Amino acid sequence: MTTPSRLALVPFVSVDDMMRLVHRIGIERFLTDLVAEIEADFRRWPQFDKTPRVASHSEIGVIELMPTSDGQTYGFKYVNGHPGNMKKGLQTVTAFGLLADVATGYPVLLSEMTILTALRTAATSAMAGKWLAPKGARVMAMIGNGAQAEFQALAFKAVCGITEVRLYDIDPAATAKCVANLAGSGLTVTPCRTAEEAIMGAQVVTTCTADKQYATILTDNMIGEGVHINAVGGDCPGKTELAPGILTRSAVFVEYPPQTRVEGEIQQMPEDFPVTELWQVIAGQTGGRTDARQITLFDSVGFAVEDFSALRYVHGKLSETGLCQMLDMIADPDDPRDLFGMLMRAAPARAA
Amino acid sequence: MTTPSRLALVPFVSVDDMMRLVHRIGIERFLTDLVAEIEADFRRWPQFDKTPRVASHSEIGVIELMPTSDGQTYGFKYVNGHPGNMKKGLQTVTAFGLLADVATGYPVLLSEMTILTALRTAATSAMAGKWLAPKGARVMAMIGNGAQAEFQALAFKAVCGITEVRLYDIDPAATAKCVANLAGSGLTVTPCRTAEEAIMGAQVVTTCTADKQYATILTDNMIGEGVHINAVGGDCPGKTELAPGILTRSAVFVEYPPQTRVEGEIQQMPEDFPVTELWQVIAGQTGGRTDARQITLFDSVGFAVEDFSALRYVHGKLSETGLCQMLDMIADPDDPRDLFGMLMRAAPARAA
Numbered sequence: 256m257t258t259p260s261r262l263a264l265v266p267f268v269s270v271d272d273m274m275r276l277v278h279r280i281g282i283e284r285f286l287t288d289l290v291a292e293i294e295a296d297f298r299r300w301p302q303f304d305k306t307p308r309v310a311s312h313s314e315i316g317v318i319e320l321m322p323t324s325d326g327q328t329y330g331f332k333y334v335n336g337h338p339g340n341m342k343k344g345l346q347t348v349t350a351f352g353l354l355a356d357v358a359t360g361y362p363v364l365l366s367e368m369t370i371l372t373a374l375r376t377a378a379t380s381a382m383a384g385k386w387l388a389p390k391g392a393r394v395m396a397m398i399g400n401g402a403q404a405e406f407q408a409l410a411f412k413a414v415c416g417i418t419e420v421r422l423y424d425i426d427p428a429a430t431a432k433c434v435a436n437l438a439g440s441g442l443t444v445t446p447c448r449t450a451e452e453a454i455m456g457a458q459v460v461t462t463c464t465a466d467k468q469y470a471t472i473l474t475d476n477m478i479g480e481g482v483h484i485n486a487v488g489g490d491c492p493g494k495t496e497l498a499p500g501i502l503t504r505s506a507v508f509v510e511y512p513p514q515t516r517v518e519g520e521i522q523q524m525p526e527d528f529p530v531t532e533l534w535q536v537i538a539g540q541t542g543g544r545t546d547a548r549q550i551t552l553f554d555s556v557g558f559a560v561e562d563f564s565a566l567r568y569v570h571g572k573l574s575e576t577g578l579c580q581m582l583d584m585i586a587d588p589d590d591p592r593d594l595f596g597m598l599m600r601a602a603p604a605r606a607a
Numbered sequence: 608m609t610t611p612s613r614l615a616l617v618p619f620v621s622v623d624d625m626m627r628l629v630h631r632i633g634i635e636r637f638l639t640d641l642v643a644e645i646e647a648d649f650r651r652w653p654q655f656d657k658t659p660r661v662a663s664h665s666e667i668g669v670i671e672l673m674p675t676s677d678g679q680t681y682g683f684k685y686v687n688g689h690p691g692n693m694k695k696g697l698q699t700v701t702a703f704g705l706l707a708d709v710a711t712g713y714p715v716l717l718s719e720m721t722i723l724t725a726l727r728t729a730a731t732s733a734m735a736g737k738w739l740a741p742k743g744a745r746v747m748a749m750i751g752n753g754a755q756a757e758f759q760a761l762a763f764k765a766v767c768g769i770t771e772v773r774l775y776d777i778d779p780a781a782t783a784k785c786v787a788n789l790a791g792s793g794l795t796v797t798p799c800r801t802a803e804e805a806i807m808g809a810q811v812v813t814t815c816t817a818d819k820q821y822a823t824i825l826t827d828n829m830i831g832e833g834v835h836i837n838a839v840g841g842d843c844p845g846k847t848e849l850a851p852g853i854l855t856r857s858a859v860f861v862e863y864p865p866q867t868r869v870e871g872e873i874q875q876m877p878e879d880f881p882v883t884e885l886w887q888v889i890a891g892q893t894g895g896r897t898d899a900r901q902i903t904l905f906d907s908v909g910f911a912v913e914d915f916s917a918l919r920y921v922h923g924k925l926s927e928t929g930l931c932q933m934l935d936m937i938a939d940p941d942d943p944r945d946l947f948g949m950l951m952r953a954a955p956a957r958a959a
Contacts (some may be wrong), residue, residue, distance in 0.1 A: 360687020
C-alpha cells in the first residue's frame with residue numbers, strides 16, 4: 256500500500272462542507288466578505304492574467320472553463336449553463352473550481368462552486384450596486400425569481416441597504432418560492448403580477464432570467480431616469496434581456512470587455528459601443544454614477560477573477576473550520592522521476 | 608442533514624484507484640487498450656470540438672486546461688509543466704481530468720491524470736510509431752530517462768514490437784532508475800554513455816527531456832535515413848529538442864497543427880512548414896511512411912482528444928471494477944430553482 260504524501264492530498268470542499276461553511280459564517284456576512292475579497296482583487300485588476308472564458312457550446316447549453324492567475328495563485332472554474340435542465344429537475348448552473356500554486360502547478364483546493372457561484376454572482380452584483388446605484392436606494396425590483404434570486408436579494412440588503420424587493424417571474428411558482436425563502440430575512444417582499452408592477456418605485460432593477468435566447472425582459476419605456484439596472488441573465492451569445500434602447504440611454508459598466516462584448520447585453524450593440532470597466536471605478540481611476548438622473552447599467556456576465564476571489568476566501572477558511580476532506584489526487588512518488596516505480600511498487604499490495 | 612441525490616455524486620478515481628486499475632488490467636494491456644481508444648477517436652477526428660489548450664505561463668512553468676467534446680461527452684484536463692519541480696522533489700507534470708454529459712453539463716467522472724497522462728502519452732507515441740515506424744523496427748533509443756521513459760518503453764514493446772531499448776540521460780541516475788524499473792519487462796535494456804551511442808542501431812528514436820528551453824538533444828548528423836523520431840519533450844513555447852535540419856529532412860506528423868505550431872518542434876520553422884495530421888493517416892485519408900529510407904517524425908505535444916479517450920476508457924471500467932469513490936460535488940436541490948432553499952434547510956442540521 257502506498258501512503259500518499261502531504262502534497263499528494265488536495266483539500267476538497269463538498270457541497271455539504273460549503274453549506275456548513277455558509278452557516279458557520281452566516282450568509283449575509285459571507286456575502287459581505289465576498290464583496291470585500293472581490294473589491295480587493297478588482298483594485299489590482301492589471302495584475303491578473305485575463306482571458307475570455309473557454310466555452311463549448313451545444314444547442315441546449317454551454318460548458319465553460321474560466322481560468323485566471325495573479326502570478327502567485329492560479330484558479331479556474333468549470334461551469335455549465337443549461338436552461339432546459341430545470342424541466343429535467345436539474346440545476347441550470349452547476350460548477351466546481353480549483354486553486355493551484357503557480358510556483359509548482361500543484362492544486363491546493365478543489366471546491367464545489369454551484370453554491371459558491373450563486374454567492375459570488377450576488378456579491379459581484381451588490382458590489383457594482385454599491386458603486387453605481389443611486390444614493391439612498393431602498394427598493395429593488397427582481398425580474399426572474401429562479402435559483403439566483405434570493406442570493407441577489409440578501410446581497411443587496413447586506414451591502415447596499417436595500418430594504419424591499421419586488422418580485423416578478425413568468426412562473427408564479429418561482430415567485431412564491433422566493434417569497435417563502437425570504438420570509439424572516441428582514442426584507443419587505445412584494446410579489447407582483449407584471450414586470451411593470453415590480454419596477455414601480457424601484458431604484459434598482461435586477462434582471463435574472465435563464466432562457467437561452469434573445470428576450471426583452473425590460474422594454475425601453477419601463478426604465479425611468481436615475482435607476483440602476485443589474486442585468487445578470489444576459490450572459491452568453493444569443494442570450495440578452497434588455498431592449499437596445501435602454502443600453503443607449505445608460506452608462507454601461509462591465510467586467511471584462513472582450514468577454515462581455517460576446518456574451519453580455521452589449522452583444523446587441525456595435526463593437527465600439529462605449530463601456531466602462533468596473534474595476535476602474537473601484538480602483539478610483541474613473542467615476543461611477545455621475546448624477547442622480549443617470550441610468551447606470553451593470554452588464555454582468557461573470558468573470559474568472561470573481562471566482563478566484565471566492566475560492567481564495569474559501570481556502571482561507573479551511574484551517575480555521577476544517578470543513579474539507581483530503582483527496583488523493585496528485586501522484587507524488589518519493590523520487591519525482593520515478594512515477595513508474597511508484598506505480599510498479601504498488602502492485603504487490605494490489606494483488607494481496 | 609441533506610443526503611445528496613444520485614446526480615449530485617461524481618465518481619472520483621484517486622491515484623490509488625488508478626494504480627489498482629492499472630494492475631487489475633495489466634499495464635501492457637492498459638496501454639494497448641488506450642491505443643485502440645485513441646485510434647477510434649482519431650478516426651472520427653472531425654466530430655470533435657477542438658481548440659488549442661489554454662495555457663497560463665509563468666517564468667518557471669505552465670498550467671494548462673485542455674478541453675474537447677464530441678457532442679455527447681465533454682472532457683478536459685488540468686495539467687501543469689514545471690521542469691524545476693524535480694529539484695524540489697515534486698513531479699514535473701501533474702494532472703487531473705473530468706468528463707461531463709453535454710446534454711446536462713453535469714460531470715460524470717473526476718479522475719487523477721498524472722499516471723493516466725503518462726500512460727496516454729506513451730500510448731499516443733506508440734500509436735504514431737505503429738503507423739510511421741519502419742517495418743520490423745526492434746530497437747528504440749530513448750534520450751531522456753525521466754518519469755515518462757518506462758511508459759514509452761512498454762508502450763512501444765506492446766504496440767510496435769520493440770524488443771530493445773537503448774537509454775541515455777545527462778543524469779546517469781535517471782538511466783539507472785530506468786534500467787532497474789525495466790528489469791523483468793522482457794525488454795533488452797542497454798544503458799549508454801552518450802546520445803550518439805544510444806542511437807546506434809536504433810530504428811526508433813524517442814526524445815523526452817524536460818528543460819523548458821531551446822535545446823538540441825538531437826543534432827542533424829545523428830539521424831540517418833529510415834529512422835522514426837518520436838519527439839515527446841518539445842511541448843511548449845520556447846522548448847524544443849531537435850536541430851532544425853532534422854525537421855527539414857523529415858516527414859513531420861502532428862496532432863493538431865494550431866497547437867503544435869506554437870508548442871512543438873515545428874515552432875522553429877516557418878508558419879507554412881508542411882505537416883501531416885496524424886488522424887488523417889489513421890483514418891486512411893493520407894499515407895504515413897512512404898518508403899524505408901524516409902525519416903518520419905512525430906512532433907508530439909499532447910492533445911485534448913487523447914485525454915478524452917483515456918478518461919472515457921477509465922470511465923468505462925468503473926462499473927466493472929468499482930475503483931472509485933463518490934464525491935458530493937454537485938448541489939442538487941429537489942426543486943432546481945430552489946438552491947437557496949436547499950442551503951437554508953441545511954441550517955438546522957448544521958447547528959445541531
